[in-house]
Amino acid sequence: GAVVSQHPSRVICKSGTSVKIECRSLDFQATTMFWYRQFPKQSLMLMATSNEGSKATYEQGVEKDKFLINHASLTLSTLTVTSAHPEDSSFYICSPRGNINEQFFGPGTRLTVL
Amino acid sequence: QKEVEQNSGPLSVPEGAIASLNCTYSDRGSQSFFWYRQYSGKSPELIMFIYSNGDKEDGRFTAQLNKASQYVSLLIRDSQPSDSATYLCAVNQAGTALIFGKGTTLSVSS
Numbered sequence: 361g362a363v364v365s366q367h368p369s370r371v372i373c374k375s376g377t378s379v380k381i382e383c384r385s386l387d388f389q390a391t392t393m394f395w396y397r398q399f400p401k402q403s404l405m406l407m408a409t410s411n412e413g414s415k416a417t418y419e420q421g422v423e424k425d426k427f428l429i430n431h432a433s434l435t436l437s438t439l440t441v442t443s444a445h446p447e448d449s450s451f452y453i454c455s456p457r458g459n460i461n462e463q464f465f466g467p468g469t470r471l472t473v474l
Numbered sequence: 475q476k477e478v479e480q481n482s483g484p485l486s487v488p489e490g491a492i493a494s495l496n497c498t499y500s501d502r503g504s505q506s507f508f509w510y511r512q513y514s515g516k517s518p519e520l521i522m523f524i525y526s527n528g529d530k531e532d533g534r535f536t537a538q539l540n541k542a543s544q545y546v547s548l549l550i551r552d553s554q555p556s557d558s559a560t561y562l563c564a565v566n567q568a569g570t571a572l573i574f575g576k577g578t579t580l581s582v583s584s
Contacts, residue, residue: 394571394572396574402576403478403562403574403575403576403577404518404562404572404574405574406571406572406573409571451515453517453518455571455572463571463572465517465518465519466517467516467517468516468517470515
């Protein structure tokens with residue numbers, strides 16, 4: 361399978377601060393990047409889809425001005441949680457996809473907002 | 475709203491038994507069906523995928539798909555304690571994101 365990294369793996373921040381999560385596909389080119397989040401005991405919920413060089417498409421109920429997604433290259437995408445609040449505490453997982461219909465998953469980032 | 479339904483469990487089976495996990499989906503246009511395993515605090519890892527009606531076997535795992543009934547299942551033979559995890563069913567159409575069910579927690583007792 362593909363090698364996907366996410367950084368940081370765990371972050372704790374104060375309410376009102378912004379947090380940037382990086383996702384890198386290390387051995388393939390990710391033409392599409394999906395971002396999911398997972399609350400405790402819940403499933404992975406798709407937040408947004410981005411194609412390299414294009415603006416992200418957000419799912420209903422996900423604020424595009426709060427969750428900023430950048431997919432400037434085929435190997436790097438970032439998710440910035442702006443003005444984070446405790447309800448944003450979750451497990452964020454990136455999922456890059458190459459030219460075939462297979463999604464890979466990053467190891468996830470555990471965000472805790474105090 | 476596209477939905478994927480799973481019984482949350484927990485499903486408890488003794489070591490060596492067969493574990494049967496079930497999933498239904500609402501979108502008749504779904505083309506690809508996946509089973510992932512997720513350990514607590516970790517990202518999902520792919521176990522199997524199936525595209526066509528019928529059975530697909532891979533080692534101790536068998537995926538079964540019935541598109542007419544919009545039903546997909548996963549059988550785990552000779553269950554081991556290390557199989558204890560949450561199993562996520564996911565579906566998609568070509569080119570779209572995977573839609574996940576809430577997962578079924580499996581507990582295999584030794």
